[in-house]
Amino acid sequence: MFHGTNPPSRFLPYLTWTEIAALPDRENTVIVVPTGATEQHGPHLPIAVDTVISAGVMGHALAKLPASVPAYALWPITYGKSEEHLHFPGTVTVSGHNLLDTMIDVGESVYRSGFRKMLIANGHGGQPQVMEMAARELRLRHGDYVVVPHSVWRMPNAASKFMSDREKQLAMHAGHGESAIMLALLPEHVHMERAVASYPPVFPSKLLSPDGRPACAWSSRDFGPSGVIGDPMGATREQGLEILESLATSWAKAITELHEAKWVVRDEVTWGRGAQTGHIQQRL
Numbered sequence: 001m002f003h004g005t006n007p008p009s010r011f012l013p014y015l016t017w018t019e020i021a022a023l024p025d026r027e028n029t030v031i032v033v034p035t036g037a038t039e040q041h042g043p044h045l046p047i048a049v050d051t052v053i054s055a056g057v058m059g060h061a062l063a064k065l066p067a068s069v070p071a072y073a074l075w076p077i078t079y080g081k082s083e084e085h086l087h088f089p090g091t092v093t094v095s096g097h098n099l100l101d102t103m104i105d106v107g108e109s110v111y112r113s114g115f116r117k118m119l120i121a122n123g124h125g126g127q128p129q130v131m132e133m134a135a136r137e138l139r140l141r142h143g144d145y146v147v148v149p150h151s152v153w154r155m156p157n158a159a160s161k162f163m164s165d166r167e168k169q170l171a172m173h174a175g176h177g178e179s180a181i182m183l184a185l186l187p188e189h190v191h192m193e194r195a196v197a198s199y200p201p202v203f204p205s206k207l208l209s210p211d212g213r214p215a216c217a218w219s220s221r222d223f224g225p226s227g228v229i230g231d232p233m234g235a236t237r238e239q240g241l242e243i244l245e246s247l248a249t250s251w252a253k254a255i256t257e258l259h260e261a262k263w264v265v266r267d268e269v270t271w272g273r274g275a276q277t278g279h280i281q282q283r284l
């Protein structure tokens with residue numbers, strides 16, 4: 001019912017605590033936490049986009065894994081730091097502090113359950129910094145914890161071959177890529193007949209912004225009344241299926257690599273009282 005695109009056998013919330021306690025090789029089992037948002041995505045896409053994409057792509061990736069690679073998805077984080085879209089109805093945002101605390105608490109819980117590899121697959125462009133801060137904090141607390149904060153889109157995929165140069169340069173939100181993959185993942189809730197294009201102005205400083213993207217902080221209403229930052233008009237379901245397949249294939253390889261990775265554990269800390277093998281108790 002709640003597993004979405006994940007194979008039910010790879011959806012951790014369906015397991016009992018005794019089953020989790022009995023899992024072999026928890027240290028090298030990859031726990032995937034998709035992080036999304038609930039925020040406006042223009043008049044043609046539902047507010048669920050970032051959550052649907054992060055959870056949907058990772059579910060398809062997990063479905064591609066051989067049984068020999070242990071990996072499970074947790075629930076997606078459905079509320080994100082979406083303040084840049086708060087002028088539009090439907091946007092639900094939490095503060096950066098709250099999201100940071102949530103991610104650290106989730107990460108601590110995953111660690112406490114015996115797992116040592118967590119992959120944060122983020123689908124919302126407004127919060128990669130929060131994920132990086134959470135991952136760093138968890139690493140400093142537990143020297144044997146491998147936490148990877150990553151963008152669900154930042155993997156080899158087919159999207160760029162369908163996009164114009166301008167789209168590749170300036171699109172940021174509800175544009176061609178997101179619209180196409182939503183047509184693959186949740187087509188009944190995509191309304192392409194309402195799609196509009198809206199680009200930000202090229203930023204005038206060549207030193208601050210060599211590629212012309214906004215170098216200053218912005219909110220989405222700065223770029224027009226639609227909430228779109230890009231051009232979704234040419235997106236099709238066929239493109240979306242190809243993008244989804246390519247992302248899922250790349251992520252399945254990446255999860256396999258993370259499962260197999262032997263990251264160097266810092267086994268001795270030379271400062272601070274109470275230092276223990278494998279743990280950093282005190283930071284300079």
Ligand SMILES: [Zn+2]
Nearest residue numbers: 049050173174
């Ligand atoms: Zn988005």
